[in-house]
Amino acid sequence: MDKKTNEEFQVFIEKAVAGDRKALESLIVGVQDIVFNLSLRMLGTFADAEDATQDILLKMITHLSSFRGDSGFTTWVFSIASNHLKNYKKHMFARYAPSFEYYGDDIENARIQDVPDLTQNVEKEILAEELKMSCTNVMLQCLDAESRCIFILGTMFKVDSRIAGDILEMTPEAYRKRLSRIRKRMADFLGQYCGEYGGGRCKCKDRVNYAIQNRRIDPQKLDYTTAVEIPVQTITNVKNAMEDIDDLSQDFSFCKPYQSPERTRGLIQEFLDSMQLSIIQKS
Secondary structure (H helix, E strand, O other): OOOHHHHHHHHHHHHHHHHHHHHHHHHHHHHHHHHHHHHHHHOHHHHHHHHHHHHHHHHHHOOHHHOOOOOOOHHHHHHHHHHHOOOOOOOOOOOOOEEEEEEEHHHHOOOHHOOOOOOOOOOOHHHHHHHHHHHHHHHHHOOOOOHHHHHHHHOOOOOOOOHHHHHHHOOOOHHHHHHHHHHHHHHHHHHHHHHOOOOOEEEEHHHHHHHOOOOEEEEEOOOOOOOOEOOHHHHHOOOOOOOOOOOOHHOOOOOOOEOHHHHHHHHHHHHHHHOOOHHHHOO
16 A cells, blocks of 8 residues: 555546556555455454445445545545445444443353363464454444444544544544543453453453354454554555544554455456446446
8 A cells, every 4th residue: 555645646546537447456456455444443354344345445436536636535535435334234243233331241251161172273372362353343343333433543544633524524623522532431441351452351362262152253264363464554654644632542552454355355356357447437
């Protein structure tokens, strides 16, 4: 994901709208990882994030000719993605959203010692890392969709409050206040219950078999520990400004950025190979 100026993006957009396939591909490559990471945190699973990423990129492509440069191109993509994800109903947690109360009760009362070994000869340390990433990501589902989006934009992407306000259609002041409250709520929960990121008693290694039993992780399908991490700086390169909201960022180091999966990249390539570029010009 190269760092591009708005002027450079505008050149690629004009070429893509005119039918230049390479320019279109460059635009997609430039934003597909941020779209995937936003989708992953908003929806909670790799499979749902892959599906949503394809939907969002297709929406971006078909609306490309409507981009007028009133905002930065990345801001425009964030707006499309955020609106799509806030109203996304096809993901696993749309019908069965967890709550902080449920999570806390499960940590306090689950009989994890009664579960047999289900690791299927996969190293427990690997499974514990998978559970850690999965658990903290799914924990975001305890927030309502808009609060989740505010937290992700402010904590993972560190989007400036003016830009975030434009994306979410709220004032910068309202965004900052809500972000601060949401971050405190997340930090309080982690501090109370999580032994990995806070002072709680919950340890991922102790809960591996319980998590497998409840289909929270699958030893034969490890998403997080097999995903390709990308440098955090790669994510920060896409934002237009930075702003320190509060001092809680160290509590949220689980928000690691990942490269969009190879399957998604392949499907996008197939789409580009089969697509009539006139769809962009007619949109």
